[in-house]
Amino acid sequence: MTIQSALKALERLLGDRLVTSDAVLAQHGENETYFTNTPPDAVIFPENTEDVSQIVKLCNMHACPIVAYGAGTSLEAQHLAVQGGVVLDFSNMNSVLEVRDEDLTAVVQPGLTREDLNTYLRDTGLFFSVDPGANASMGGMAATRASGTTAVRYGTMSDNVLAFEVVMADGTIIRTGTGARKTASGYDLTHLLIGSEGTLGIITELTVKLHGIPEAVSAATCRFDSVEDAVNTVILTIQSGIPMARIELLDDVMVRGFNTYSKSDLPEKPHLFVEFHGSPTAVAEQAENFGDIAGEFSAEDFAWTTKLEERTALWAMRHKAHYASWSLNPGKKFLATDVCVPISRLAEAVVKAKEDSVRLGLTSTIVGHVGDGNFHCGVGVDTDNPDEIARVEEFTDNLCKLALRLGGTVTGEHGIGVGKIKFMDAEHGAAVPFMRAVKAALDPNNILNPGKVIPTATDKR
Structure with a gap:
């Protein structure tokens, strides 16, 4: 089976809803940072969960990679089809399905952005709290375990998602979690999927917590x-x-x-x-x-x-920090990276990061949600200058090693994607083979966002 055989089967199913125009492919191959643009082979705009299920079934039959796409704002290349295949653009699945005021919850589709959700909620006295800065999609925020400026009080996506509807790699539609605030029933598949970056299942519906607008x-x-x-x-x-x-x-x-x-x-x-x-x-x-x-x-x-x-x-x-940092590096690509450390080690980490950027001759900004020990560095990269690329890579590698040495993590909210795969063994050690086993069990043909989070035996390297 090949990608081309999958595209023929999908064309028979979808007709002109299978988009292969150069402009659309190029748009879905772009990213906000320094990663190489990688257009997919096709883009599909599903209308509902059944659409997604049928598309995934065909891709699985033909071993064709499939990547979920929200707003395209992820910073570690999570939304790029690095092994080709099909991108599912969820911009047409962008509705608020239900608001349960008394329960302080909402049911939404994955293509809805956080700003659009809060606009919808404006007259209810409620708001959705997770605020990563970018106007990201709800599905993408869940898939990357997004956080942001308000996490110190209201928590991250992990704390604010109660349930999912998900299409698994074979096209099966499942539900995880409920509208209840807690459960002791079965394996916690909801939180397994949060932060899995589209590698274990494709989110088609979310039940999320809301909060009262403060007085x-x-x-x-x-x-x-x-x-x-x-x-x-x-x-x-x-x-x-x-x-x-x-x-x-x-x-x-x-x-x-x-x-x-x-x-x-x-x-x-x-x-x-x-x-x-x-x-x-x-x-x-x-x-x-x-x-x-x-x-x-x-x-x-x-x-x-x-x-x-x-x-x-x-x-x-504050939310324009990405572009403000970029403005200090005109004509260059941009790398935005983050780490998170215990707050008692935060000063040490930030000071060392600043010293390292100066030593390496880089213009790096530091901005962070420091209430939970998470900070970001933004560095310009001249991708035509091998020496500068080497210095930037040394800086980011040193930053990750520093975070691990201080008892932290190589990413507090950006995620792993392809940019930080090389640190998975260093951070997780003997747990990595078990992660790989979960991936193999849920996606045996490795069609769901291959090449991300953790390499598998069937990844094309």
Whole structure:
């Protein structure tokens, strides 16, 4: 069996719904970072779960790779068809199927973006909390175990997904989990699929948790003379039990990027962006307690606001960190990488990352959801310069090794994709063969997003 035989069978099934135009293929082969563009052999836009099931059955019969595609915002090439085959673009499966106000849950399709979900919820007094910055699709966020600025208070996708409808590699449609908040029934297939990056099944429906919009919200920025002071403020804040909604670190280089890209006028020093949610009394108390802690580390220039438009502008700037970092590296490709460490080791990790980028002559920004020990580095890459490629690879490899040495992980939220496969053995050791066994059991023909997360015996290398 071959990809071409699969395409012929799919064409008989789908007719002109099987898209092979150069423009569409090229669009689905692009990515936000430095990975080589890899167009698939065909793109299909399914309309419902039964569509997906029939397509997957045919691909499985012909051993044709199949890759789920949401908004295309993943940063480790998860959405690229690196071994060719078919891309399933879920942009037509983008509906809110049900909102259960009293249960604080919603049932949605995978192509719905998080911003569209929150727009739909605007008049309900509820919101969906996971906020990775990009307007990612719900299916993609679940598949990559997305996180973001609000995870320190509301949790990651792992904490906010209750149930799935999933098409397995043979085309079987299953449901995992329920609308209940907890269960002790059977294997937890829901959380097995979260973060599996489309390698174990294709998500066609999600039941997710919602939260009440807080009565009061207050946000602030402040600056420090050193990254160590900023990070130590974060550590003491978390250890003191102050319920932060967001607490974001920006180093001086990231601030320069914001000044360049967003036309802000922040002093080029390390900053914290923070936000508090709750009742007016609670928010005021939290803000005061945080201010006291930050003052112990010589924080300056506090700028507080409770105005919606000012808070929106602040976080809109923060969410453009990817492009602000890129603006410091004109004409280059861009690599965005992340690690996560225990918060007690966070200062050490951030300082070492900065030192390493300077030693290697790289312009690297640091920005992070440091309330949970997760930070990101953004580096420009001239892909026509072998020496710079080597230095960037040394930097990212050193960063991953540092995170592991400090008891952390090589990725807190970007995922493995193809970019970090080489660190799976170092992080997981003897567990890797068991992961490989799970993949082989659920996808014996290795058609679901092959070449991602963990290499298998049938991957084309």
